[in-house]
Amino acid sequence: MGARVIQPNVGPNIQKEKEIVKEMIELYCRKKHHRDTLCKECLDLKNYAFLRLSFCRFGEDKTACSNCTVHCYKQVYREKMKVVMRYSGPWMLLYHPIYSVKHLLNR
Numbered sequence: 001m002g003a004r005v006i007q008p009n010v011g012p013n014i015q016k017e018k019e020i021v022k023e024m025i026e027l028y029c030r031k032k033h034h035r036d037t038l039c040k041e042c043l044d045l046k047n048y049a050f051l052r053l054s055f056c057r058f059g060e061d062k063t064a065c066s067n068c069t070v071h072c073y074k075q076v077y078r079e080k081m082k083v084v085m086r087y088s089g090p091w092m093l094l095y096h097p098i099y100s101v102k103h104l105l106n107r
Ligand SMILES: [Zn+2]
Pocket: 028, 029, 030, 033, 035, 038, 039, 040, 041, 042, 043
């Protein structure tokens, strides 16, 4: 038996969630940091979130991150993400089908 190779998630649910997370962070950065492109801090948060999603152990069956029993985010990123979601959540409801955002904000 060789070492177990962990394959990143590439399913449609994960992709969709990445899209939404990216938009939320971009919106937050644009309105709070007044940037056209993500500032270093927000880019870092986005990259981190993408990585966590890619290697989420639940893959396509994942629930909302905030509902998850496995808290895979480091504390510092969790706090940042909470702030972003609280800020961008209401905006996202205007632009996106309720269900996808609800899923994400479910808590
Ligand atoms: Zn920013």
